Amino acid sequence: MGFGTKSKCSDGPADNEAAVQVKGLLKLAYALGASHAAMIAPHEIMVEDRLxxxxxxxxxxxxxxxPGCPPHVSGPVGFRELQRKAGYAIVFRMTASARTLFSDECTTLMRRLQEVAAKIEKAAVRGGYRESRAFAGGSCKxxxxxxxxxxxxLSQSGECRYPDQARPSMSGFGINVCELMKRCGWPSDIRPHDGEADADTTSWVAGMVLII
Ligand code: SF4
Known part of the structure; x- marks a missing residue:
C-alpha cells in the first residue's frame, strides 16, 4: 500500500493522477486534525441493513x-449504489479522550468531524471528482x-444553514464503522498503553469520503 497510509487492503488507484489526488486528500485530512487517514477500495466498506x-x-x-438522518437518507440501498460508482474511499478518524465524548466538548468534536469530512469532499470535487460524497457521525440538527x-x-424554509460543514451520519447508511477501522488496519479500541493517551482511555470518531 502506497501513499504513506496505514491501509492494508487496497492497492491504490491505478493511474498517476488519482494517486496524486489520494495523496493530497490524505495530507489534507491530517492537516485538518485527523489522527489517522487511509485510502481503501469502496467495496471494502461493509454495509449492513440491520445497522x-x-x-x-x-x-x-x-x-x-x-436530511442527514433516516428516513431522509437513501440508506444502505443508496450507499451501495454510490459504492459501485466510487473509485476509492478516504477514511479518517480523530482521537479524543473517552471523557471528551461524554462531556459538552463532544459537540465541538463532532462539529469538527463533520467539517473535516466536508472539506475533504470539497477538495475532491475541486479536483474533478464532482460526485464525491462525505459521511461523518452525529446529527447536524x-x-x-x-x-x-x-x-x-426539511421545513422548506430555506437552504441548509451550514452547507460547508454539515454532512450525513454513516449510521443511517448502515456502514459498519468498527469493521471500517479494521479494514484500515486501525485498532477499534485504543487504550493508554498504546501510547496515544497519557491518562484517559483514548477513543475516536470517524468520517469517510467516497471519491466519485
Ligand atoms: S439546516 Fe441545519 S439541520 Fe438542516 S441540514 Fe442544514 S445543518 Fe442540518
Whole structure:
C-alpha cells in the first residue's frame, strides 16, 4: 500500500493522477486534525441493513430531524449504489479522550468531524471528482441547528444553514464503522498503553469520503 497510509487492503488507484489526488486528500485530512487517514477500495466498506434499522427501531432521538438522518437518507440501498460508482474511499478518524465524548466538548468534536469530512469532499470535487460524497457521525440538527426549531431544508424554509460543514451520519447508511477501522488496519479500541493517551482511555470518531 502506497501513499504513506496505514491501509492494508487496497492497492491504490491505478493511474498517476488519482494517486496524486489520494495523496493530497490524505495530507489534507491530517492537516485538518485527523489522527489517522487511509485510502481503501469502496467495496471494502461493509454495509449492513440491520445497522441502519437501529436508527428507527432504536428510536434514536435524532431520527427524522435532518436530511442527514433516516428516513431522509437513501440508506444502505443508496450507499451501495454510490459504492459501485466510487473509485476509492478516504477514511479518517480523530482521537479524543473517552471523557471528551461524554462531556459538552463532544459537540465541538463532532462539529469538527463533520467539517473535516466536508472539506475533504470539497477538495475532491475541486479536483474533478464532482460526485464525491462525505459521511461523518452525529446529527447536524443537534450539532449545528440545536437552537433552531426546525431544519431549514426539511421545513422548506430555506437552504441548509451550514452547507460547508454539515454532512450525513454513516449510521443511517448502515456502514459498519468498527469493521471500517479494521479494514484500515486501525485498532477499534485504543487504550493508554498504546501510547496515544497519557491518562484517559483514548477513543475516536470517524468520517469517510467516497471519491466519485
Ligand atoms: S439546516 Fe442544514 S445543518 Fe441545519 S439541520 Fe438542516 S441540514 Fe442540518
Amino acid at each position: 441502519a434499522d437501529i436508527c428507527a427501531n432504536g428510536r434514536c432521538e435524532n431520527y427524522g430531524l435532518s 443537534k450539532l449545528f441547528c440545536h437552537d433552531q426549531a426546525d431544519c431549514a431544508v
